[in-house]
Amino acid sequence: MKRFILLIPLLLCATALQAAEYRTPNFTVYCSDSDLAQQIGDTAEHFRKQHAQEWLGTELPKWYLPCPVHVKFGQISSGGATSFTFDRGEVTGWKMDIYGTPDRLLDSVVPHEVLHTIFACRYRRALPRWADEGAATYTESEAEQKQYRDAGLQVVGTQEHIPLSNLLSATEYPADGRKVFVFYGQAFVLAEYLLDLKGCPEYVSFLDTYFKTGSWEAAFEKHYGQNPGEAYTGAITANKPPSTPVDYDTYHIDIFVQSDCPPCEKFKTEQLPALMKAKNLKVRIYDMDKDYTWERAKQDGITGTPAFIVYRNERRQAVLQGFRTAEELLAKCKGAKTVKAAQGIGIGYFGPVGGARNDNRANPHQDFSPAQRQLLNDMIDQRSQLAINQTITDRMGDLTGLMKSEIKSFALEVQAKLTDEQKALINATDEQKSIIAGFKGQIEAVEAEKTAFIEKHAAALEEQKKQAEALAAEVKAAKDAAADAQTESLSLKEKLANLAKDGVKTAASGFIGSAMGGTTPPALAMTLIGGIATFLWNRRKKDELAKKA
Structure with missing residues (x-):
């Protein structure tokens, strides 16, 4: 019985620790402080919407299941870890663990971890570590950014510096725990330079190109007009303090x-x-x-x-x-x-030492x-x-x-006016110029022979042309005469046929008239004559066709 009673306070304590749960449409926050749980949940929703609009240009749809967020807070160092699983193009198994002071959780850790989820929804695959962490650090507070920036710059030129090729190709964090912070620093320096240069949407397009081509060279050149080395050098230079301290911006x-x-x-x-x-x-x-x-x-x-x-x-x-x-x-x-000539030289009071200050004097420097x-x-x-x-x-x-x-x-204007031969001679050696000159002489000799040949044979070519034209005229005349003769022949045949018809008609008419004692009517006589003539004509044509066959 005593053991049961002792367990009751323990159960009540465990219930109290787990009671602080705050739900939003896309996050479920577990924290021992209910107020902080609500702040973290609302902040996560805020940055989920803001990051999607700034980086992707549109909001994300509601997740099928909310992402659980486990919070540990206090006067401890800040950080976080977000895990998820990529399964056949889908993102599942969300889990976010964050820790730190309340202020750092809200202004740095939460926006950092939420951007990881935005990128996971966008690409549905693991991002290159430097690009993922560098961009996520870009969302943190300036105080946190400065620590990473300093870490990335301080190792330049030292053995601790991670070579750029290793930084770009890394798929995991450095095995040496001491270099993880350096890795974050160098990644942030490069990502910050690119983001300041073109902004968040261009950075996303830059990653799109990398995933399409598999080449950092192509992605850097297309979106930033630089190769990776030039971009990293530019990032280092952009953060390099001026050699001569000045008290004004350049x-x-x-x-x-x-x-x-x-x-x-x-x-x-x-x-x-x-x-x-x-x-x-x-x-x-x-x-x-x-x-x-x-x-x-x-x-x-x-x-x-x-x-x-x-x-x-x-x-x-x-x-x-x-x-x-x-x-x-x-x-x-x-x-x-x-x-300003007198600015910042360390003299803050003009006047006699130990005396009363007189601001009404025209020239306070006179007491020096x-x-x-x-x-x-x-x-x-x-x-x-x-x-x-x-x-x-x-x-x-x-x-x-x-x-x-x-x-x-x-130089460009002059170059535009040069001939191809002049362009070839600009960078040619003496030997090449001699060879070009020899080719030029050979070309000129061939052109001269061509001209002389054309002049020499021009008259012969003209005579041949005239003869060809005369022959063509004769052939045409012969064709025309043959056509006329053929036409006349056809006309003569038609005339002879008509005469034959007329002769037959006349003879037949006389014969029929005599045979019938001159009593046949003219119309009937003509009808009989026409029929006989037609019969005889067809008979003649039939005989002619038989002979030809």
């Missing part, structure tokens, strides 16, 4: 124009000069007819000209289509500003000692010189780019 604008575009010409004439004068701003101009391709431009979101892409600290901020004024473009670069003023001037000069050097460097870079563009344009 901006640059890529401008896309083309010929026969009045708005482009208007922008270059009216707005570009003012834009080139802006400080702390790089400007690059691309001619769509020569420097860029429309396929790549469409990947960058450009559908016409003029167009502008604004970058802040080498990260794309905005894509603008159509004519824009310099003021509108500079407004997008609101972080670009003139360096000569040594203080000299120190301040030196620091200001140093900062000013840094800004000047930076501006000169930027402008020299812009000028170099412009010169390269102009030189390339001129």
Whole structure:
């Protein structure tokens, strides 16, 4: 009896621990805290809808069975694991285990794990680990992202760094547990670069292409215009701090124009000069007819000209289509500003040491000692010189780019005007040029012989032509004469036949008239004559046909 009584509190405790269950249309959350269970369930539903719209462009249908979510919370490290089974193109056996502080669960772990389920519904197969985890980490809070980003960047150039080929081909996590965090970091650095570059839908299309082709090279080239190595280098470079610390953001604008575009010409004439004068701003101009391709431009979101892409600290901020004024473009670069000479030099109070501060004085610097003023001037000069050097460097870079563009344009124009022979001679060696010259001489000699032959035999050819025409005329005349003779022969035969008929009719008429004593009526006589004549004519024709046979 005592043992039974002791079991009652244990059963009540177990019931209390399992009582916190919260159901949503697609998730069932098990948590010892009912309020947190509801927050996690609602958050999971929110991100399921938001992720599907942002990444796939449409919401997912309701799952046949809800995904169970088991929660462990407290002052512990954050993480999670989502498992499912792919069976004949279907996703089954959902299960999600998450743990961490309540804040991290809601702003990082849940959105991360839910994106795994979105990708599972989309592809119904296992994704490459780096692409799956890199994208899922992209949904976490900035604080969590920074830890992974730092982990991925700190190993660059060290033995801990995972080679790019291994990163892309990995189907499982590193066997060495110490490298798992590095794997997540490198995957996130690359995925973040691609997602910042083109956004979530393009990333999904990028994965679609990989599954169709089985080639990362093809997928990177089609969707980002780079090979994997270039993309990874770009990701590292985009996160690399500037060599000289500055207290302002750097901006640059890529401008896309083309010929026969009045708005482009208007922008270059009216707005570009003012834009080139802006400080702390790089400007690059691309001619769509020569420097860029429309396929790549469409990947960058450009559908016409003029167009502008604004970058802040080498990260794309905005894509603008159509004519824009310099003021509108500079407004997008609101972080670009003139360096303030006295900013950040560590002097926070201007005035006599130990004296009362007088904010009404026209020049508070006058109370500095000569040594203080000299120190301040030196620091200001140093900062000013840094800004000047930076501006000169930027402008020299812009000028170099412009010169390269102009030189390339001129070279393309010249190349377009070259003949095939001139193009062949440009890169030919002396030996090849000698061979080409020999061929050219042989061709000229053959052409000369051809011309002389034609001139020599031109008269003979003309005489043969005339004789042929005369012979054709004679043949035609003979054919015409034969046709006329045939016609005359037919006409003569008809005349003879008619005369024969007339003679028979006359003779018969006289004979019948005599035989009947001249008393036969004319009509009857003619009828008899016609019948006799017809009989004799048919008899003659029959004899002729018999002879021919």
